[in-house]
Amino acid sequence: MYTKKKYLIYLLCLLSAFFLTSRVVWSGPEDSKDKEVNSESKDVGKEAERALSAANVLLEIIKTPESGIPQDLLNHADAIAVIPNVVKAAFGVGGRHGKGVVARRLPNSSWGTPAFIEVSGGSFGLQLGVSVTDVVLVFTNDDGLKGLLDDKVELGGDAGVAAGPVGRSAEAGTNVTFDSPIYSYSRSKGLFAGLALKGTVMTMDGSANRRLYGAKATGREILLGSSLRPAPETKPLLDALNRVAPKETHQKTMKTSSK
Secondary structure (H helix, E strand, O other): OHHHHHHHHHHHHHHHHHHHHHHHHHOOHHHOOOHHHOOHHHHHHHHHHHHHHHHHHHHHHHHOOOOOOOHHHHHOOOEEEEEEEEEEEEEEEEEEEEEEEEEEEOOOOOEOOOEEEEEEEEEEEEEEEEEEEEEEEEEOOHHHHHHHHOOEEEEOOOEOEEEOOOHHHHHHOOOOOOOOOEEEEEEEOOEEEEOOOOOOEEEEOHHHHHHHHOOOOOHHHHHHOOOOOOOHHHHHHHHHHHHHOOHHHOOOOOOOOOO
């Protein structure tokens, strides 16, 4: 009886921690019409904070080359998405949710206007706990972006995704070929690791994109169009992208997906 009571107390503590943490990720102006009345400056500040957090995650790659994303893969990147502070909670049934930013290379290999995104997914099985990690997705060709340009893509379903290789040892391998459309990474306690994301859905964060780029802005227009300039709030992210994957090192020749 005591063990059962102790377990229930532990479960309640985990639930409380999850809901407190998820308020940071899930709260926003889209939660209710009343919240959309908040001042635009405050709302845009949330996007600025998200872009800055994403930039800091990318800059960690430079600090830890031995345990980071291989530079050769970054040189082949056609697009990069960063989702800081992804909350994963599991109480028998698991869930994952987070908000981030994605940017795509232009034809001249420079980085284009970033768009804001969301990821969510579920899982089943014997699992219990709450964790927060940073997620980085490296797109090696446009196949992985196709669904996202229409506002939704299922990783591992509509778009092939693989857990990415890590560190300089991956670059040293003579038979390494980056032929998956998307490589996924998680960062926890300063270390990068390949991450399995099958079943996770990535969508455009329409409300955030409209706040920064206008009421009629779509994900396709932001990532593919040439008329929308990057919002000032995204400058830290673009600066970080130019450091970890500069225009000059981009390698356009890449094996494409067979899909």
